[in-house]
Every structure is written in structure tokens, then in C-alpha cells.
Amino acid sequence: MFHDITLEELLKQQHNENHTIIDVRSPKEYNETTIPGSINIPVFSDEERAEVGTLYKQVGKETAKERGLEIMSAKLPEFIARFQEIDTPKTVFCWRGGMRSKTAATVVDLMGIDVSRLQGGVRAYRQWVVSELEKADFPPDIVVLNGNTGTGKTTLLHQLAEKGYPVIDLEGMAGHKGSIFGHIGVEPNIQKEFESQLVQSMRKLRDAPFVLIEGESKRIGKVTMPEFLFDKKEQSTQLFINLPVEQRVRNILDDYQPWNQPEKFIEAFDRIKKRIHTPVAKQIDEDLKEENYHQAIRLLLEYYYDPKYTHMFEKYLKDKTKIFETTDMEGAFSKIENELFKMYPQKAKSM
Incomplete structure (x- = not known):
């Protein structure tokens, strides 16, 4: 029986x-x-x-x-x-x-x-x-991988996880990539599933000295980050990556490949184009319809995402913020890893 x-x-x-x-x-x-x-x-x-x-x-x-x-x-x-x-x-x-x-x-x-x-x-x-979420108890330090849209934060997190670093992939759990195009090509999760995966990851990494997460808004697609985790993230060390605009455009194109589902990108842009200066919004709309994706993404970065990110950057404490200037993804990974080694030498030595 x-x-x-x-x-x-x-x-x-x-x-x-x-x-x-x-x-x-x-x-x-x-x-x-x-x-x-x-x-x-x-x-x-x-x-x-x-x-x-x-x-x-x-x-x-x-x-x-x-x-x-x-x-x-x-x-x-x-x-x-x-x-x-x-x-x-x-x-x-x-x-x-x-x-x-x-x-x-x-x-x-x-x-x-x-x-x-x-x-x-x-x-x-x-x-x-x-x-478990009501306990609001997660002892490890949080290290936030941050940077303007297109800096490849998710890719870097995955590379760090593959190398053995403790990582919580919030976007993966949400089933959303975090931008206006973040729902395209992925299956969004409901709040219950997001929280379920999050609790399991927190339980697994509870004894780690630190955990890496991406700099996310409180809302990721259809789900919302628990208040205690969002507050802890906001007060934690922020590692900002600065990449040239051209590299960021390439990262976005490689990640999203808009030519595979052009109509969905036009639909997604329609939801936010009123927030962009009319002549620029019109140009982006035309570029998307003509499949001139490189220019469309560049304009979106310059007139929509980067101004929002500049405002967000200013709210973090200077003593909690570290900026890394680099020209490519390899350089970004190397600088992040070197910083982690300085912050947590015993843990980094075991990677």
C-alpha cells in the first residue's frame, strides 16, 4: 500500500x-x-x-x-x-x-x-x-548586476552561473526579458509559479555569502518581486556596466532577433510610443515597419531607455555603486569577476 x-x-x-x-x-x-x-x-x-x-x-x-x-x-x-x-x-x-x-x-x-x-x-x-516569503528572511548579501538596456546583463548572469557563482535569474523565473519586447518569444509565468521558483532558489542559496541578481524593476512582466527582496536589492551593491551604444544595439539584435516576429515588435512599440517625442516615435515606427532594426533600436536606447536609466542611476548611494567601463562582453565579464574576487576572495577562489 x-x-x-x-x-x-x-x-x-x-x-x-x-x-x-x-x-x-x-x-x-x-x-x-x-x-x-x-x-x-x-x-x-x-x-x-x-x-x-x-x-x-x-x-x-x-x-x-x-x-x-x-x-x-x-x-x-x-x-x-x-x-x-x-x-x-x-x-x-x-x-x-x-x-x-x-x-x-x-x-x-x-x-x-x-x-x-x-x-x-x-x-x-x-x-x-x-x-517562506512572509518571513522575509534571506541572509546572503545581494550583488546587483546593473547597466543600461542592452549591456547583456542576463547573458553575463548566465555565464557567471555556469562558472559556479550563486545566481538568482529573476527574468527566467518571470518568463520575461524585462523590456517592452520582453514577452516576445518566451512564455510568461503567473505570480504563483514565479514565487515558487524564487523560494526554491532562495532555499538552495541560503548559506551562500552573496547572490548575484539583475537590476530589475519591482514588476517583471506579469509578476511582482516580493517587497523585502526588492528593498534589499535597492540597498545593495550595484555593479554598473557601461558598454558603447553600438555593442548594446548588437546585443539586443542578437538576443531578440526581431526579423523573426516583426509584427510583435511593432505591436509592443505601439504601447509606449506616446511617451517618446513625436518625430522620433514616428521615425522608430517607420524603421520597425521597414525592418531597419539597427536604427530603431538605437533611437529607442537614446530617447526612451537611456533617459529612464539615468534617472534610476541617480537614486543609488555612491558608496554602493561601482562603474565598469568596457568595450565588449568579454571585458565586462572579466571586470565583474575581478570585482567579485575583491569583494568575496574566499568564495571567488573556489570558482
């Missing part, structure tokens, strides 16, 4: 061993928010879940259960096969540790596959995430 485990027990197992957690909810539910690191082996597809839910509301519980059993029986061989492919300890969960996870755990257990079920499901996990 399968056994239930608490969220605390699951988190310990995840930390101490290679453990697979399996979300048996529908793909749509899974894609909206789940426990980070889980895989999806759904009891019902999105359409099947809707059908069973409708029967439950309009006909009754027993009819819905019968239809659910019929659906599950037809896909049982494939469902079991997915579990048999996993050679690590397994825990299943659904929304609140109810019928779907109980059904999944029961049939898998009957086939001789050891499995546990998470008490309270995703709801219990969500309650834990909220409680």
Missing part, C-alpha cells in the same frame, strides 16, 4: 537524495504552476478533466467518478509504463492530495511500484511558499 508523506518530509528527501516528484494533474494545471523539479504524468488530459468536472457539477459525484474510472482504465498501460521508466524514489501529488493522486498512487502500487503521495498536494506547497 502506498504511504502519505508531508511536505516537510518531501523537501528533506529532495535535498538528500535523487527523488522524482510527479504532478498527476492536467497539463494546463501543470504548466500554470507546479512544484519546481516535478514532471507531469497526468491522470486526465485538459479535455478529460473538463468533461469529468462538468459531469460532477451537472449530474453528480458518482457519475463523474464512473467516467473518470473509464478514462483512467483505457490509458492504464501507458500510465504505468511512464512510472516504470523512473528508477528513483517517487512521490505523486495533485491539487490537494485528493482523488487524482490517490488513484494514481493506488494503481501504481498495485503494479508493484513503490510510491508515496504528498499530503495536501500543490495547495500545501503553495501555503509553504507564502509562509
Whole structure:
């Protein structure tokens, strides 16, 4: 017989061993928010879940259960096969540790596959995430990678992470690149998923002497940074990168490749063009429509992003701000790494 485990027990197992957690909810539910690191082996597809839910509301519980059993029986061989492919300890969960996870755990257990079920499901996990954020407790120093739009901050963060530096990628968690074009080509996350990933990263990096993050606004796409983290970021050391405009334009073009989805870039610009002096806005609009992206990006930097960044830069304390002049991305990475070595010599030596 399968056994239930608490969220605390699951988190310990995840930390101490290679453990697979399996979300048996529908793909749509899974894609909206789940426990980070889980895989999806759904009891019902999105359409099947809707059908069973409708029967439950309009006909009754027993009819819905019968239809659910019929659906599950037809896909049982494939469902079991997915579990048999996993050679690590397994825990299943659904929304609140109810019928779907109980059904999944029961049939898998009957086939001789050891499995546990998470008490309270995703709801219990969500309650834990909220409680962790309410504590507002994250001991490491924050080091903020900052700079004008196009300085390649996200690329530099990824390079530092690959080299072993402690990094929290807020844009990656938000599913947004932070600019007016930041939603293009990525799948935005909802607040619950953002907070879930953030808490897991904070938990993992809690004992690090410092953590690198990017200089973000409080709002990133559709999500909002927790107040305590935003305040700590604002009061932390800011490493500003100054790159020539031409290099920044190249970085933006390499990153976004607007020629692949030109209509979306025009739509995005339409939302902010009223904030730019009319003749300049008109020129940018024409450049985007004529696919003259180099000039369009350059004008956006000069007349929209850089003035905003200058205003933002002035609010930081001078003794917390360090500026690095460089001509390319390689130079930026080298200067950032050298600064980290000065600030945290013991940690940097281990990289």
C-alpha cells in the first residue's frame, strides 16, 4: 500500500537524495504552476478533466467518478509504463492530495511500484511558499548586476552561473526579458509559479555569502518581486556596466532577433510610443515597419531607455555603486569577476 508523506518530509528527501516528484494533474494545471523539479504524468488530459468536472457539477459525484474510472482504465498501460521508466524514489501529488493522486498512487502500487503521495498536494506547497516569503528572511548579501538596456546583463548572469557563482535569474523565473519586447518569444509565468521558483532558489542559496541578481524593476512582466527582496536589492551593491551604444544595439539584435516576429515588435512599440517625442516615435515606427532594426533600436536606447536609466542611476548611494567601463562582453565579464574576487576572495577562489 502506498504511504502519505508531508511536505516537510518531501523537501528533506529532495535535498538528500535523487527523488522524482510527479504532478498527476492536467497539463494546463501543470504548466500554470507546479512544484519546481516535478514532471507531469497526468491522470486526465485538459479535455478529460473538463468533461469529468462538468459531469460532477451537472449530474453528480458518482457519475463523474464512473467516467473518470473509464478514462483512467483505457490509458492504464501507458500510465504505468511512464512510472516504470523512473528508477528513483517517487512521490505523486495533485491539487490537494485528493482523488487524482490517490488513484494514481493506488494503481501504481498495485503494479508493484513503490510510491508515496504528498499530503495536501500543490495547495500545501503553495501555503509553504507564502509562509517562506512572509518571513522575509534571506541572509546572503545581494550583488546587483546593473547597466543600461542592452549591456547583456542576463547573458553575463548566465555565464557567471555556469562558472559556479550563486545566481538568482529573476527574468527566467518571470518568463520575461524585462523590456517592452520582453514577452516576445518566451512564455510568461503567473505570480504563483514565479514565487515558487524564487523560494526554491532562495532555499538552495541560503548559506551562500552573496547572490548575484539583475537590476530589475519591482514588476517583471506579469509578476511582482516580493517587497523585502526588492528593498534589499535597492540597498545593495550595484555593479554598473557601461558598454558603447553600438555593442548594446548588437546585443539586443542578437538576443531578440526581431526579423523573426516583426509584427510583435511593432505591436509592443505601439504601447509606449506616446511617451517618446513625436518625430522620433514616428521615425522608430517607420524603421520597425521597414525592418531597419539597427536604427530603431538605437533611437529607442537614446530617447526612451537611456533617459529612464539615468534617472534610476541617480537614486543609488555612491558608496554602493561601482562603474565598469568596457568595450565588449568579454571585458565586462572579466571586470565583474575581478570585482567579485575583491569583494568575496574566499568564495571567488573556489570558482
